[in-house]
Amino acid sequence: MTAPRGLLVAAPRSGSGKTTVTLGLQRALARRGHAVRGVKNGPDYIDPAFHAAATGAPSVNLDTFAMADATMAAIAARALDGAEIVIAEGSMGLFDGVRGETGRTGASADLAALFGWPVVLVLDVSGHAQSAAAVALGCARLDPRITIAGVVLNQVASPRHRRLVEDGLARIGMPVLGALARDAGLVLPERHLGLVQAHETADLEARLDALAETVAASVDLDAVLAAAAPTRGLADAEDRAALPPPGQRIALGRDAAFSFVYPHHLAAWRAAGAEIVPFSPLADEPPPADCDVCWLPGGYPELHAGRLAAATRFQAGVRAFARTKPVHGECGGYMTLGRALTDADGVAHPMLGLLPVETSFAKRRFNLGYRVATLLRDGPLGRAGTRLVGHEFHYASIVARDEAREAAFADMVDAEGTDLGAAGHRVGAVSGTFFHAIARR
Known part of the structure; x- marks a missing residue:
């Protein structure tokens, strides 16, 4: 198979807006006619269903702690066949995982390194301005295996606030791919256990289209596509199941x-x-x-x-x-x-x-x-x-x-x-x- 190009959307911490940006990018690129696939880092039943709704194609979980590299390659090869662009979604903070050997912690950074996906870093800039650059710089330098392609700012309060944040990021040479203003309407609903499933979300298609329109107007989609890199490791896939079928x-x-x-x-x-x-x-x-x-x-x-x-x-x-x-x-x-x-x-x-x-x-x-x-x-x-x-x-x-x-x-x-x-x-x-x-x- 021809390896699709890919990116991983991550953030320094949970609650920064990863899912909002991921779904908006997936839907916006799909509406442009691209064959988009979603991937979720780590154990999660909820987000892949939203990815599938946004892209019109199944999404999968990949987990560097739970899965062997060959297993992940097999899952990815099957799921990404026919894809043009992969928009993967991280979990928790970019480097958050279990204690273990490098590459096997379950952290989003491990997945980005394994498949060669540059990272789009979502920065929630509420409560600070130029100091956001220090956070981005730390993420860019902590792990030499990964590349931060650029940042998407979230929770921007005003044009002046954006200019101040961009001033700090310019000092470290970090590209700003886009900026999203404060808008509670972009937040997906939550309910029982804080989890709402895709099929339970009222007007899901309209919500996804609204996300896509906002992201398309606020993020440089051409720059996002240009930042994506070919997915590595798919040639190493073996014909194996993570869990063999329990019956015929x-x-x-x-x-x-x-x-x-x-x-x-x-x-x-x-x-x-x-x-x-x-x-x-x-x-x-x-x-x-x-x-x-x-x-x-x-x-x-x-x-x-x-x-x-x-x-x-x-x-x-x-x-x-x-x-x-x-x-x-x-x-x-x-x-x-x-x-x-x-x-x-x-x-x-x-x-x-x-x-x-x-x-x-x-x-x-x-x-x-x-x-x-x-x-x-x-x-x-x-x-x-x-x-x-x-x-x-x-x-x-x-x-x-x-x-x-x-x-x-x-x-x-x-x-x-x-x-x-x-x-x-x-x-x-x-x-x-x-x-x-x-x-x-």
Whole structure:
């Protein structure tokens, strides 16, 4: 394949406007007729869906901590085939990741260095002016592996404010690719857990078009295109899946309660010849009986606990399926496979009762971070001893569980190797965990 040119949009810290600029660039360039693809650094279910809406093509996650270089190359080669320009989006601050060897920290800088993408740095200049140049200079000099192509200023208060900021940046020779004024209308809405999904955003197409028009009027798109560099490493791609398909026909829970599935898994499973058969638990649909495995992904079951508790066909279908075939639940799916789920109002709803765990969203405990899991028994994610890299992101807490090791799913450590003990559950053919698998290690 011809390697597309690419850029990575990043910032010194979270909340600077990376997503706004990324989506605006993606949509604006797509409207110009360019074949645009999105990429998201690190674990994130939300942003790739917005990228897909902005570009009209699927987006993927790439993660230098969780994935081997050959795995990332394979995912990128599949996702970027036919692309002309890649607008990738960083996570957190440009250099924020876990402690580890250079290039394997999960930081956005690692991804930019690996694929040779210059960085467009989004600077939130609210609260300072010429001092913004010191921040940009630090980002440009901290890591010699990457190149800062230029900056896009965000939250500019006035023409005078912009002139002052540009004066400082001129002193360090940093190109200014554009500037966005303060405008609350450019902010995408937030809701439950601070996460709003693309399909839940009212008037999404109109919002994306408005972003594109603002960015096209405020950013030099020709300069952005000129700054992009050819994507490196795609020739190193191997025909491999980050996570092999768990079955030939996969019954996949798919609706507003269960929506968190990484695009690279679905693409790789289909490429391997697997068939994905979606069904809706909220519509009281059972998993198709002719499938080989049932997969209940993460999502927001706590928002729909009453409907799930009343979905008798869904519940009976999963229980019947589990008598002879594997069922696996990730995060929200794990909660649904348990005995009970307490919602934010403190109301306990009976769930499937296939795993010995009870969870509560009323008793919140924030869990976030990379995890490395070692499977304790054979199952749809691999044989006993298989190591998987993934992450947790949830507020729900476990209020009752079977602590017996023989009922556990995996041994878990964090990114620095700290032992977190046994996690999740496995009973018969049913397994579940709060852990979202990204790739095998």
